[in-house]
């Protein structure tokens with residue numbers, strides 16, 4: 570890997586770091602076509618795409634029964650790890666359950682109530698790697714929120730990954746379908762003969778999955794775009810280059826479209842990180858994927874003229890994962906509010922949050938961390954405001970209401986208030 574200096578990046582090179590949706594944009598037309606075929610042909614299209622994209626001839630699309638069996642059959646050690654991670658994820662998300670409230674505002678009784686959505690569709694990726702952890706991250710918050718029907722879609726295979734199925738069972742899903750990619754998102758959004766349509770479609774995935782969520786948004790609720798993984802490491806000269814490199818390589822391992830960046834003001838550290846990355850990639854099982862991700866226009870080891878420049882770059886990047894490996898990590902964090910999830914200090918590798926701390930790993934990518942956080946209980950609840958006014962409190966407000974109604978030319982609005990006092 571080469572070290573590049575931020576100040577020397579050309580405008581296009583710089584823009585590439587902040588425009589990370591290019592891979593998703595490139596498949597939008599294909600995905601629109603897949604989504605409309607599923608909408609029109611249902612299960613027939615799902616089976617056709619399973620053959621075409623997954624090389625699998627699917628019998629039963631509904632494999633709900635297989636989840637409990639897989640749970641019984643997997644290794645004890647793996648079952649325990651799933652249960653351990655699930656308990657931590659559940660505990661963290663239980664803290665997020667919003668409470669109804671109401672209060673008296675000078676005679677106006679005002680409140681907010683929360684209700685779970687009726688149903689949710691969770692995508693658990695499984696193309697080039699299996700993602701049991703994503704099944705936990707999608708299903709558990711929905712169930713903690715109180716969603717009655719949670720369905721999971723995961724790519725088809727001769728034998729769907731048993732660990733993913735076991736995780737789906739532990740998380741408490743109500744239905745499991747073997748369908749992957751854009752076609753899975755379309756099925757959860759619109760329904761087919763086998764798959765029930767859901768109120769919201771959530772979960773991470775590759776660029777086809779992500780483009781499909783963008784396509785169905787509007788017809789159905791989605792969480793946000795949680796595409797190919799990203800990491801931004803902000804490091805000072807005291808950071809351990811081997812650890813910085815390890816975190817970059819780990820996220821690069823997800824997808825050739827993943828984006829991984831380290832930024833520092835210390836030239837020696839930058840060179841050491843770049844060299845350590847090269848060493849750590851060699852001979853890995855997913856070496857080709859990692860190398861492709863490292864070659865991305867939005868990946869690199871960057872040298873800043875100061876930590877202030879590094880911080881500004883990281884804030885503009887708005888990474889899915891922000892790792893700060895620097896002495897004054899808390900004060901740097903104050904200056905980088907845009908990130909999906911933050912990892913502070915040398916003992917907080919992103920992999921810890923990926924699996925087991927309890928925080929959610931379904932996180933916004935492509936810069937959308939500027940405006941949204943990750944998956945949470947909030948994703949699965951709707952809020953309603955409620956109000957009851959006394960005669961006196963309506964009287965107190967009536968001049969304000971009628972004056973504004975008349976200023977808007979909406980006489981009937983004003984009249985509906987005056988009528989109460991005739």
Ligand SMILES: NC(=O)c1ccc[n+]([C@@H]2O[C@H](COP(=O)([O-])OP(=O)(O)OC[C@H]3O[C@@H](n4cnc5c(N)ncnc54)[C@H](O)[C@@H]3O)[C@@H](O)[C@H]2O)c1
Pocket residue numbers: 622623693694695696697698700703724725748749750751773774775776777778794795796797798823824827889930931932933934
């Ligand atoms: N942002 C997040 O929160 C987050 C969390 C976990 C994983 N991820 C990302 O999820 C992704 C998982 O990717 P994956 O590929 O392993 O699994 P996946 O399940 O997302 O995608 C596999 C599916 O892609 C479809 N597909 C593959 N090639 C296609 C083509 N040429 N045309 C149309 N469809 C095609 C197939 O239908 C296949 O079933 C990675 O990018 C990873 O970084 C993101």
Ligand SMILES: N[C@H](CO)Cc1c[nH]c[nH+]1
Pocket residue numbers: 700702703797798799820889923924930931932
């Ligand atoms: N880093 C991914 C989110 O971008 C989550 C994950 C799942 N498994 C391993 N990692």
Ligand SMILES: [Zn+2]
Pocket residue numbers: 798819820823920923
């Ligand atoms: Zn990961």
